[in-house]
Amino acid sequence: MSEIKIVNLRKQFGDFVAVEDSSFTVEDGEFLALLGPSGCGKTTTLRMIAGLELPTSGKIYLDGEDVTFNRASARDIAFVFQLFALYPHMNVRRNIGFPLLSQGIAKAEIRARVEETAKLLRIDHILDRSVSGLAGGDRQRVALGRAIVRRPKCFLMDEPLGTLDAEFREVMVHELRELHNRIHATTVYVTHDQHEAMAMADKIAVMNHGVIEQFGTPQEIYNRPASMYVA
Numbered sequence: 316m317s318e319i320k321i322v323n324l325r326k327q328f329g330d331f332v333a334v335e336d337s338s339f340t341v342e343d344g345e346f347l348a349l350l351g352p353s354g355c356g357k358t359t360t361l362r363m364i365a366g367l368e369l370p371t372s373g374k375i376y377l378d379g380e381d382v383t384f385n386r387a388s389a390r391d392i393a394f395v396f397q398l399f400a401l402y403p404h405m406n407v408r409r410n411i412g413f414p415l416l417s418q419g420i421a422k423a424e425i426r427a428r429v430e431e432t433a434k435l436l437r438i439d440h441i442l443d444r445s446v447s448g449l450a451g452g453d454r455q456r457v458a459l460g461r462a463i464v465r466r467p468k469c470f471l472m473d474e475p476l477g478t479l480d481a482e483f484r485e486v487m488v489h490e491l492r493e494l495h496n497r498i499h500a501t502t503v504y505v506t507h508d509q510h511e512a513m514a515m516a517d518k519i520a521v522m523n524h525g526v527i528e529q530f531g532t533p534q535e536i537y538n539r540p541a542s543m544y545v546a
Contacts, residue, residue: 317378317468317501318343319364324373326359333359335525344499348512351522357505358473364503365471366390378468393462395472401446401457408442411460432464435497452483469501476511488514521545
């Protein structure tokens with residue numbers, strides 16, 4: 316896993332500035348939440364880290380390497396979307412193993428890594444089931460499994476619990492944090508839900524109108540808000 320360093324990152328769409336002069340560092344193995352309402356720039360920031368959007372200016376470093384203008388495929392990053400985007404014609408095993416199959420990895424290794432990942436996520440008992448009949452929480456675990464199985468340098472998650480009902484979300488918040496503790500993954504997690512951010516993150520970046528108003532631990536932000544907006 317790796318450190319992510321963002322330096323003076325800016326993104327402009329025509330006359331609209333989506334992200335303005337953002338700088339922060341996600342340490343190796345740290346869990347960062349980008350927190351703020353819709354339209355504040357958090358997803359645009361995540362997409363720039365992933366390589367799905369190119370910045371107007373600024374730098375992005377992954378493990379010390381300048382990846383600002385690298386393609387997404389060259390960044391060794393796993394992205395988990397809000398909509399799970401599972402392949403409905405494949406079972407759980409084939410969904411999780413698909414990224415490895417695409418890389419040309421041997422079948423025996425794919426099988427071993429899929430089963431190891433499924434055990435980690437506690438879904439090894441449903442490997443041969445169709446994904447189309449799974450409950451929301453299990454579908455989310457399959458989507459996470461597909462990201463984890465690649466063993467990337469870091470994970471980027473864009474409101475991955477947004478489509479789950481309240482009960483499932485509460486369960487998955489705890490499971491995601493436990494999973495993070497087990498695999499020590501560098502993670503950037505986008506959410507508009509302050510309870511999710513406070514429960515999971517080591518650090519939180521509170522965003523408003525494209526600007527990071529405060530960056531710190533949950534305790535620092537809760538006890539010493541930098542502005543009325545953060546409070």
